[in-house]
Amino acid sequence: xxxxxxxxxxLQQVCRNHxxxxxxxxxxxxxxxxxxxxxxxxxxxxxxxEPLLDSLRxxxxxxxxxxLVNETRLMDGIPALLDGWRKEGRPWGIVTNKPSFLTTxxxxxxxxxxxxxxxxxxxPTSPPKPDPGPVRRALEQAGYPPHRSVFVGDARGDIxxxxxxGVVSLAALWGYLARADPPERWGADGLLRxxxxxxxxxxxxxxxxxxxxxxx
Numbered sequence: 001x002x003x004x005x006x007x008x009x010x011l012q013q014v015c016r017n018h019x020x021x022x023x024x025x026x027x028x029x030x031x032x033x034x035x036x037x038x039x040x041x042x043x044x045x046x047x048x049x050e051p052l053l054d055s056l057r058x059x060x061x062x063x064x065x066x067x068l069v070n071e072t073r074l075m076d077g078i079p080a081l082l083d084g085w086r087k088e089g090r091p092w093g094i095v096t097n098k099p100s101f102l103t104t105x106x107x108x109x110x111x112x113x114x115x116x117x118x119x120x121x122x123x124p125t126s127p128p129k130p131d132p133g134p135v136r137r138a139l140e141q142a143g144y145p146p147h148r149s150v151f152v153g154d155a156r157g158d159i160x161x162x163x164x165x166g167v168v169s170l171a172a173l174w175g176y177l178a179r180a181d182p183p184e185r186w187g188a189d190g191l192l193r194x195x196x197x198x199x200x201x202x203x204x205x206x207x208x209x210x211x212x213x214x215x216x
Contacts, residue, residue: 001078001106004029004176005071010064011039014056020044030178033155035097036060065102069109075174077195079113084199086114093118095138095151095161097128118142130157132164139165152198159186170201 008028015022023042031038036057041047045056085092093116096103100121107119120138122128129135135151151162154175162169171188174195183191192198 001072001110002075003072003106004032006064006067006069007032007039009067009070010060011043013063014040014060015043017059018045018056029176030180032176033157061102065105068102068105072106072110074110074112075195077174079111081195081199082112082114090202091117091142091144093120093138093142095120095129095134097122097134099124129153129155130160130164132161135161135165135167139167150202152192154183156181156183156186159183159188163187163189170198172198 004025008025011028012022014020020043023039027042028039031042037053040053040056040060045053047053082092092114094103094107096119098106098121103119103121107116118138118141120134120141123134126133139146139149146166149167151158151165151167151169152172153159153162153169154172154177159169159171168189170190170192171183171186173183173191173193177183190201192201
């Protein structure tokens with residue numbers, strides 16, 4: 001999902017509330033995959049003031065939850081990818097660091113041509129990605145072994161989580177990438193320039209669909 005517009009609007013609101021300059025959308029794009037805290041630090045809030053960041057994070061999420069899909073849409077190429085998987089009968093899933101109170105309404109609001117078989121959101125009782133736990137839970141819930149699955153992400157933490165879980169892990173170059181940490185340095189098992197590249201990658205390596213779990 002391309003959630004940048006609504007994430008940037010929430011950051012803009014917090015900055016206005018506290019008299020801060022608003023980072024550009026392009027700069028926000030570079031840290032969006034790293035979570036709310038990183039966006040707040042980008043806006044100039046003290047990274048060492050944890051009580052302040054906790055309060056601002058709550059403020060950010062309250063606004064974001066009420067303006068969740070003003071601009072959010074499926075990324076270009078994702079509808080065609082999912083439609084192809086529907087025709088093939090290829091299962092897919094989502095592993096995200098977003099909490100379920102955001103993930104669930106997001107999925108309900110967007111026209112997915114083929115629903116995921118599993119969704120693992122942020123669990124406050126266990127570590128998020130790059131810990132491999134969320135990826136392992138998704139595989140267990142979906143009933144697919146790591147060696148028959150692929151994990152796709154647009155952040156170094158995604159690749160680390162997938163590989164630690166024993167899954168082939170591919171970097172999505174159409175995601176929110178930081179110039180300071182290019183995906184060529186992540187050690188991913190492959191680089192994908194578009195969702196169509198993922199479809200081609202799977203077709204070359206797995207002509208009989210057995211399972212894929214990833215991130216839209």
